[in-house]
Amino acid sequence: MNCKIVEDSEVKEFFSDAQAWIFLLFLDELTVALQRYSDNPSIIPARIVGNIPSGSTLHMYMPVIDDVYSGVKTLGYNPSSGLGFVGSINVTDPESGVLYGTLQAKQITAIRTALASCIGLYSQLDRFDNTDVINCTVFGSGLQAFWHIVCCATLFGGKRFNVTIVYRTREMDLRQFDTIMFLKESVRKLTFNQVKLSDSVLTSRAVVNSHVIFGCIPSETPSLRYSDLAQIGTKVSHTYISLIGSYKPFMHECDQALIEKFQRQKIRILVDSKEHCLLEAGELIASDVQEYQLQEIGHLSQQPLQAIKCNENNRTISLCKIVGLSIMDICVAKKLLTLSNRH
Numbered sequence: 360m361n362c363k364i365v366e367d368s369e370v371k372e373f374f375s376d377a378q379a380w381i382f383l384l385f386l387d388e389l390t391v392a393l394q395r396y397s398d399n400p401s402i403i404p405a406r407i408v409g410n411i412p413s414g415s416t417l418h419m420y421m422p423v424i425d426d427v428y429s430g431v432k433t434l435g436y437n438p439s440s441g442l443g444f445v446g447s448i449n450v451t452d453p454e455s456g457v458l459y460g461t462l463q464a465k466q467i468t469a470i471r472t473a474l475a476s477c478i479g480l481y482s483q484l485d486r487f488d489n490t491d492v493i494n495c496t497v498f499g500s501g502l503q504a505f506w507h508i509v510c511c512a513t514l515f516g517g518k519r520f521n522v523t524i525v526y527r528t529r530e531m532d533l534r535q536f537d538t539i540m541f542l543k544e545s546v547r548k549l550t551f552n553q554v555k556l557s558d559s560v561l562t563s564r565a566v567v568n569s570h571v572i573f574g575c576i577p578s579e580t581p582s583l584r585y586s587d588l589a590q591i592g593t594k595v596s597h598t599y600i601s602l603i604g605s606y607k608p609f610m611h612e613c614d615q616a617l618i619e620k621f622q623r624q625k626i627r628i629l630v631d632s633k634e635h636c637l638l639e640a641g642e643l644i645a646s647d648v649q650e651y652q653l654q655e656i657g658h659l660s661q662q663p664l665q666a667i668k669c670n671e672n673n674r675t676i677s678l679c680k681i682v683g684l685s686i687m688d689i690c691v692a693k694k695l696l697t698l699s700n701r702h
């Protein structure tokens with residue numbers, strides 16, 4: 360019996376050993392996949408969600424039926440298992456349906472989300488040409504936060520990179536970064552600082568001084584506030600924000616004041632899917648954001664990412680919100696299988 364699957368540990372090893380150009384290959388592939396989705400959203404049919412009869416475990420089956428990317432992602436969640444969301448990614452050949460490969464879902468999910476978060480940032484890298492030191496604040500200390508730091512540091516390869524990790528109860532184990540090959544090469548350019556979310560002074564100072572901010576927490580009370588971004592005296596001229604942690608209408612990573620600035624200035628917020636974000640993203644739902652106020656990553660090549668201007672300090676801000684699409688998993692999984700000849 361051939362029951363080989365690519366395990367999370369192998370996915371982690373692949374990306375830990377990857378050079379910066381490999382991350383860019385995946386970023387490009389993901390851009391293509393999101394273009395295909397935006398051009399034809401029907402390639403992602405509705406997912407199936409249900410509890411097993413005992414009621415203990417939620418299951419989600421999320422298909423993609425496309426000419427290039429086809430397959431299905433499954434996720435299960437049992438609150439008492441302590442495992443969080445776990446599952447699989449089955450990549451199939453679009454023409455025949457033959458199984459291309461099967462992977463565990465946890466690491467791929469985190470890496471594809473971090474890569475998708477960075478597509479908008481990548482399109483704006485020239486805004487940071489005259490900035491020697493990049494300050495990056497990440498809300499959260501989990502798997503998503505880790506891969507967001509890795510992907511972002513990759514994009515800014517040659518620059519000094521200061522990361523502030525804002526944690527709730529658990530600091531991030533920084534030894535994880537020792538396993539990332541390309542970071543080892545630029546280790547002297549990386550510095551880390553960890554601050555507690557409840558320390559509002561340090562948290563807001565990090566936000567004031569950040570060029571890049573990632574939200575990777577399912578918070579119900581917003582931790583990212585417009586008033587911090589608009590503080591007078593910041594030396595930061597542009598900030599790119601991507602929020603990926605909240606996924607229910609009652610969850611908020613940033614406050615309504617920030618979203619309303621985008622609405623008032625008629626600047627579109629970048630999203631992976633207009634349809635899915637307006638169903639799931641609490642920040643957007645609370646401000647009654649409409650589809651025309653959003654721009655999909657898949658259409659970035661047609662329309663560059665826009666930014667609001669804070670009148671208080673002249674800082675410009677671009678905002679991205681990602682709730683996640685199964686095509687992101689299938690695409691990254693397929694590329695990984697292809698590059699490692701594992702199909």
Ligand SMILES: NC(=O)C1=CN([C@@H]2O[C@H](COP(=O)(O)OP(=O)(O)OC[C@H]3O[C@@H](n4cnc5c(N)ncnc54)[C@H](OP(=O)(O)O)[C@@H]3O)[C@@H](O)[C@H]2O)C=CC1
Nearest residue numbers: 499500501502503527528529576577578603604681682683
């Ligand atoms: N948009 C997308 O496509 C995807 C989004 N996600 C979401 O991203 C988030 C992070 O995922 P991941 O890193 O894998 O999860 P982890 O469980 O590894 O980490 C969760 C992080 O969120 C923090 N946290 C949890 N609840 C709260 C809260 N109410 N307020 C503040 N902080 C909180 C935890 O803090 P601590 O441990 O210190 O208490 C921890 O730092 C999750 O919400 C997840 O659902 C995940 C996959 C894809």
